[in-house]
Amino acid sequence: MLSLHVPGHSLVHRLPAGAKLLTILVFGTFAFFVDSLVVLGSCVGVVAAAYLVARVPPARAWQLLRGVLAMVALIVLAQGFLGDWTTAAQVGLRVLAVVLLANLVTLTTAQTALVDAVVWAAGPLRRVGVDPDRIGLMIALVFRFIPVIAEEASKVREAHAARGVRPGLFGLGVSYLAPLVIRTLRMADGLGEALEVRGVGTRPAPPDRPAKVPF
């Protein structure tokens, strides 16, 4: 599974991806400058209501939130003991609101739509010589090659098992990571050629001597 997206047809799902990303930006900035507990609390409430509108399965929402929640708890405790508890509550609510909203966008937006929004937003970069479509291509390439490289990783592990190697903590570096990295770099040779014959990337500088005509 390479996406956290939960398909659906709710109002939240149907909003354009660019608008949702913009909302995160505006909301995050707003929350950063607000100190009132009431306003921050209602921010969390509004976002929670949006979850109900989107009808996201609670299990999926929890799965994303769980990783952040431990950090938020620790920060609140640290702030409470080192500072004061009002600020601690502000900090906790602020982070919770922003993270909940950002997670909602992740859960309700198709990855392709987000990639398109990124490619669109990168449009002005064309002036400085960046091709926005290439960013989309690179993202697709990474997704395509994660399973391939994961398989290479298990091949290296199998090779170790077959030879009875049990690398220690430092040995792990050289005997596991190094072969994996070199396999990856080798793969890049083939992929580079494949991209080049399809006209991606700049061509190498022409040789000084003109190529010999074979006839």
Add this chain to the structure above:
Amino acid sequence: MRAKDLALIALFTALMCVLGLAPRIQLPLLPAPFTTQTLGVMLAGGILGWKRGTLSMLLFVLLVAIGAPVLVGGLGGFGMLLGPTGGFIWAYPLGALVTGLLVERWWIRLNAVSAFIACFVGGALAVYVIGQPWLIVASAKLTLAQGWWSWVVYLPGDILKAVVAALVIITVKRAYPLITPRVDRPFTDDPAAGHPTGDQPGLKTLGGDPRL
């Protein structure tokens, strides 16, 4: 940017994601987890060089932003970037940049010690320069004086990762070097310009012409 460079950047980012499949180790009392992914930051700079390494890490941050579960523990999404430990992730491109520049500078005589220093300065210190203020000041609203010490807890893990990364960089340098060294004189194919490593002083004293 050549097609080969694009391929290297994309595949290294994919490798970074595979490193994220390792289990997440949450240290007690500290918000940021111990991850194998800063190892990927060091390797990106030290193997691809600063330019491709930085671009590769930027691509990784972009993947996190669009909600790919590529962070350690299957996490991802904009929430991770805006959350308390987001600064550590934003800092990955800077980490690769610093490691890459140092490794390129020391490339010709790179050994385990200099590679370790490059990895530690880039993959650990540079990452903390952004990550810690974000965590302590922006998220927790504490002052740096109250929380700066917390990175000491990560020190053993980071030293370990930098050692492993340095060994891998040395091994890969021998097997599959990709970096062109940064030397004071630009590299040319012209033999009259002498050898860029400066390892052949005899050539220079003879007017730089190897045929003499």
